[in-house]
Amino acid sequence: VMLSAGGGVKGVVLRGIDPATAPTVLSMLTELRSGQAKDLEREGTPGIIVGDELARRLGLFVGSRANLLSPAGQKGAAGYSPRIRPFEVVGIFKTGMFEYDSSLAFVSLEAARDVLGLPPGFLSGIEITVRDLFRADETAIRLAEALGAPFYVRTWMDMNANLFAALKLEKIGMFILLAMVVLIGSFSIVTSLVMLVMEKTRDIAVMMSMGATRGMIRRIFMLQGCIIGLVGTLLGYGFGLGLGWLLKRYRFIKLPENVYTLDHLPISITLSDVLIVGASAMLLCFLATLYPARQAARLEPAEALRYE
Structure with a gap:
């Protein structure tokens, strides 16, 4: 009208x-x-x-x-x-x-x-409302079976299917982008551990001459890299979740209403996303420790102490 x-x-x-x-x-x-x-x-x-x-x-x-x-x-x-x-x-x-x-x-x-x-x-x-909005499709199926023709049932998911498909694609893209950022950050762990191996060559050789096995040396550097990754992940959790909570509460990032469907940046913090991001970060940090730890374990004590 x-x-x-x-x-x-x-x-x-x-x-x-x-x-x-x-x-x-x-x-x-x-x-x-x-x-x-x-x-x-x-x-x-x-x-x-x-x-x-x-x-x-x-x-x-x-x-x-x-x-x-x-x-x-x-x-x-x-x-x-x-x-x-x-x-x-x-x-x-x-x-x-x-x-x-x-x-x-x-x-x-x-x-x-x-x-x-x-x-x-x-x-x-x-129009009806449900207790769990993410299970609206299940309720729709039961209603359609109970009512039969010529009635039909539409959920909020059906009416906004195009929007949610676009958001899902953006979510996958953001996850890939975040993984690339973490991957770039993990390179610094590789660099730090390689430099540490070069600095501690004499100490590694002494430990191996005193009976430390190559597996022990490998585990030491892998553990150190994982600790660095864990500290970084926890700091990222604190900063990210804190900023997300502030955005969700105070909505201080505004969007142009005539361009976007919302007038503010929406924030949704879910446990599954938080765990997936943290697990992915720790996995990349662990993989970053493999090469430096392998190089440290391959060190020959006699060669390392030859010029000491």
């Missing part, structure tokens, strides 16, 4: 909801920046809830008057004319997603039916 106000005209996606039950499903209606969802059903002019960006663009605030124009026209003597109904803004929401905040509006079921010219009692769909 079209929403017109003193600030201009804007096309919006109109949703008719039950003000009593919708807030239990749509979290945006429980955290309105101003107004209340229950005010949609009111005496006189029906109420409407709009997004923050839409309200800013049209100059709307709680108490403002606006008109909804529906393409479902009324036939008159001069032909078809669009349905026009007045509404009063009773609430403004902000989700942080530009697409929703700039083009979504809520009215009561009765008001939506009136604007769109639908019969009384008509419903185009029912």
Whole structure:
């Protein structure tokens, strides 16, 4: 439909909801920046809830008057004319997603039916919420089996499949990039251990002449490299998780709303990702110790002490 106000005209996606039950499903209606969802059903002019960006663009605030124009026209003597109904803004929401905040509006079921010219009692769909949002597809399968044709079920995963496919690809790319950074960092461990082997040549030779085996020497340098990697990984954990927590709490990195779907950089810290990153870093650090440790174990005591 079209929403017109003193600030201009804007096309919006109109949703008719039950003000009593919708807030239990749509979290945006429980955290309105101003107004209340229950005010949609009111005496006189029906109420409407709009997004923050839409309200800013049209100059709307709680108490403002606006008109909804529906393409479902009324036939008159001069032909078809669009349905026009007045509404009063009773609430403004902000989700942080530009697409929703700039083009979504809520009215009561009765008001939506009136604007769109639908019969009384008509419903185009029912929306439900689940306890575990990542298992919504399982619930959808059970609902589809229970309802049967002609009903169909769509989850938030289905409706945003393209977005999540792009995010998955970006996640794989970021993991490869991070692994390359860690790999470059592991080269410094190789350099440090090679220099250490060169500096401790005499000490290694003395230890081997006193009975230390090549396996012992190899394990010493491998252990030292792993300790360096462990300290670096723990420091990285502390800095990375601390920065991630601050970003998640204070959202001080803002994104252009007209370019991205979100107005801030989203942060999601999951245990599996943290463990995979740490394990990958330690594995690369361990591999970096193999060459220096092997070179130290191959040292011949007689050759090392010849010129001492």
